[in-house]
Amino acid sequence: MSVRNPVVTALKTWLIPRRYGVMRWSYSLQRISGVAITLYFVLHIGETANVIGGSQVWSIPSYEYARQVWTETVEFLSNPFFDAGLAVLAFLIFFHTSNGVRLFLTHFGILLGKPHRPEYPYHPASMTKAQLTIFWVSILLAVAALLYSLNIFFKVILP
Amino acid sequence: MSGKLQEVRLRVYRYDPSNGGRPRYDIFSVPVKKDTTVLSALLYVKEKLDPTLSIRFSCRMATCGSCGMMINGLPRLACYTLVSQLKSKTITVQPLNNFPVVKDLVADFTDFFGKHRAMKPYLLRIDTYEQEKSNISYRQTDEELLKYIQFAYCIRCGLCYAACPVVATDKRFPGPQALSQLYRYYIDSRDEGGGERLEVVSDSHGVLRCHFAGSCSQVCPKGVDPALAIQLLRRELLFGRRTG
Numbered sequence: 001m002s003v004r005n006p007v008v009t010a011l012k013t014w015l016i017p018r019r020y021g022v023m024r025w026s027y028s029l030q031r032i033s034g035v036a037i038t039l040y041f042v043l044h045i046g047e048t049a050n051v052i053g054g055s056q057v058w059s060i061p062s063y064e065y066a067r068q069v070w071t072e073t074v075e076f077l078s079n080p081f082f083d084a085g086l087a088v089l090a091f092l093i094f095f096h097t098s099n100g101v102r103l104f105l106t107h108f109g110i111l112l113g114k115p116h117r118p119e120y121p122y123h124p125a126s127m128t129k130a131q132l133t134i135f136w137v138s139i140l141l142a143v144a145a146l147l148y149s150l151n152i153f154f155k156v157i158l159p
Numbered sequence: 160m161s162g163k164l165q166e167v168r169l170r171v172y173r174y175d176p177s178n179g180g181r182p183r184y185d186i187f188s189v190p191v192k193k194d195t196t197v198l199s200a201l202l203y204v205k206e207k208l209d210p211t212l213s214i215r216f217s218c219r220m221a222t223c224g225s226c227g228m229m230i231n232g233l234p235r236l237a238c239y240t241l242v243s244q245l246k247s248k249t250i251t252v253q254p255l256n257n258f259p260v261v262k263d264l265v266a267d268f269t270d271f272f273g274k275h276r277a278m279k280p281y282l283l284r285i286d287t288y289e290q291e292k293s294n295i296s297y298r299q300t301d302e303e304l305l306k307y308i309q310f311a312y313c314i315r316c317g318l319c320y321a322a323c324p325v326v327a328t329d330k331r332f333p334g335p336q337a338l339s340q341l342y343r344y345y346i347d348s349r350d351e352g353g354g355e356r357l358e359v360v361s362d363s364h365g366v367l368r369c370h371f372a373g374s375c376s377q378v379c380p381k382g383v384d385p386a387l388a389i390q391l392l393r394r395e396l397l398f399g400r401r402t403g
Contacts, residue, residue: 006327009256013324019233020322023373023386027324031370103371109394115309118382126376126386 023127026135030099033092040089047073080154087149095142102134164190167242169200171212172253174260182260184251185209191242197250198226198237201264213263221380224316228264229253234318234378255321257334271317274333277359278341283352297349310343310388312381319375319385331364335375335385338366342388345395357396366392 017028050073105111106126111134113125151157169189174182187208189200198216205212216226219238226237230252231245242250258266284290319335320326326334333341338360345356360366369389376386 010328013327020372020374021377023371023377024324027370027372027374106371106390107393108397109391112387112390115306115384115387115391117305118309118312118384120382122379122382122384124373124376124382124384124386126371126384126390127373 022132022135026099029095030103033096036089036092037096047077083153087146087153090149091142091146094145095138098138098141099135102131102138106131164192167191167200167247168249169204170249170251171201171204171264172251173212173263174254175211175262193241193243195242196238197228197230197235197240197242197245197252200242200250201237201252213261213265215265222314224314227255227266227316227318227321229256229321234321236316236318236380239380255317257321257323257326258317266317268317270330271320271334271336272315274337275315275340277333278337278344279352279356279359280340280344282344282347282350283355284349285351299348303348306346306348307343310339310383310385313340313343313383313385314381316380318378318380319383322374322378324372324374325368325370329364329368332368333360333365335369335389338369338392339383339385339388342392342395345392354399357392357399360392361396366396369393 014028014031017024050069102111111128111130113128116125147157166188169187171185171187172182173185174180187204189203191200196219198214198219201212201214202216205214214226214228214237216238217223218225221236221239224236227234228237229235230237230240231247231250234255237252252264254260254264255266258268258271261267282290289295313336315336317336319339323332323335325332341356341360344350344352350356366389369386371386371390373386376384379385
């Protein structure tokens, strides 16, 4: 008996949402944004700890030392790659939060249709118009956050 | 049969454990008409081109749930899918995702049916003597029937299980089919299983593991909507008043 590679299968289900409709895109974006935001928080805490003196966080660093580390960190982070990363992060945070509200409500049985006798063509009552609306509003908010961030870093829309 | 004959390329997943066990794809040219199903095309291959091809089927009318397979990347019933509706000159056919492969297009349903059985898919009564005597009728109103009838249409074809991204990453997750059947019996007014039923799925690999991708409901050939049953089951687990 053959078992196909479970890691490849898992990555495919996460990263290739096509063919299953809008809800699968929502699932993939929610998972990817969740992992990305968690990674960002870990790196952010590491970077902040570095600014205030790394492992000497429990002692008060001298003003000159703290200023030097702060300047070095800001110089290291001030490049287009990190700026673009922050813009993408803004997209992911806005999407994850607003789509998360939809998922939170459905987990409590809110925004769902009622069970009924199936009649062809089938329309799943698990995906209602209210949910679709929240999903697309999430996308709109996320795109707006992305454009706003891009404009702050690169002045692409308004000077 | 109607319409003109056309040729399509059938790209078929092949795997034979007795022959080295390396999967490969074979390509067959098959003449089809407007109303040829993928199952008919596969049977043409088996009868005329390669008798060693293994497939599983029975009723040919989307009732038995035997001929589920990945057709152009989506889980579908081969007997219920017309070649013409795929709008593709090349059709790729693979065994169902999330199932071990026995041979070629035949998937192993042992785990799937095991999970189904674990949900006790039958009415549970406190008074078993009364149930076994079977000379009592359990009356229901239309409203009580409507609460579960949609989920009772399940034919156990495994398409929802193959579409589920959570099953792909957590083998202990019961899957949409088993969970929807659990809800089907839990919410049945004749059933007295109550909290005993929910205990089976109340751990971290149970109903709370569902991330609501909704793919199960998209591919169900009978309109069962397992995603709805799972969300309603989750609500029962969190706020349910019925206890066994």
